[in-house]
Amino acid sequence: xxxxxxxxxxxxxxxxxxxxxxxxxxxxxxxxxxxxxxxxxxxxxxxxxxxxxxxxxxxxxxxxxxxxxxxxxxxxxxxxxxxxxxxxxxxxxxxxxxxxxxxxx
Numbered sequence: 001x002x003x004x005x006x007x008x009x010x011x012x013x014x015x016x017x018x019x020x021x022x023x024x025x026x027x028x029x030x031x032x033x034x035x036x037x038x039x040x041x042x043x044x045x046x047x048x049x050x051x052x053x054x055x056x057x058x059x060x061x062x063x064x065x066x067x068x069x070x071x072x073x074x075x076x077x078x079x080x081x082x083x084x085x086x087x088x089x090x091x092x093x094x095x096x097x098x099x100x101x102x103x104x105x
Contacts, residue, residue: 003050011051014058016043026056030070030080039066 001013012028014035027048028035035041035058042062047055061069061081069081077084 001051001054003048004052005050008050011048011054013051013054014041016041016056016058018043024056025054026058027051027054028058028067030060030073032070034068035066041065041067 001011003009003011012033014026014028015023016026017023024043026041026043042059042065043056044059045055046057048057058067059065059081060067060079071082073080073082074085
């Protein structure tokens with residue numbers, strides 16, 4: 001979809017059929033997506049300013065939705081479904097071979 005403002009980027013969007021049988025147009029935030037036909041997504045309100053008639057956004061990485069989060073995202077992670085990369089605990093290996101890092105959730 002082309003934006004109405006001249007200096008804006010092209011936005012990804014999708015047509016979604018809601019559970020109440022209404023069809024709405026939703027904006028897909030972030031870079032790239034893996035949506036296919038008949039994917040299930042979670043939708044929230046909020047519109048991009050330069051797209052007319054688009055009033056909803058798709059939530060990335062919500063529950064078991066088919067839209068994956070952006071794993072390489074460092075800033076503004078909550079909008080794109082990525083957890084904090086600094087929350088992993090660092091542990092040392094007890095055997096030789098120097099120090100190793102193990103990631104534990």
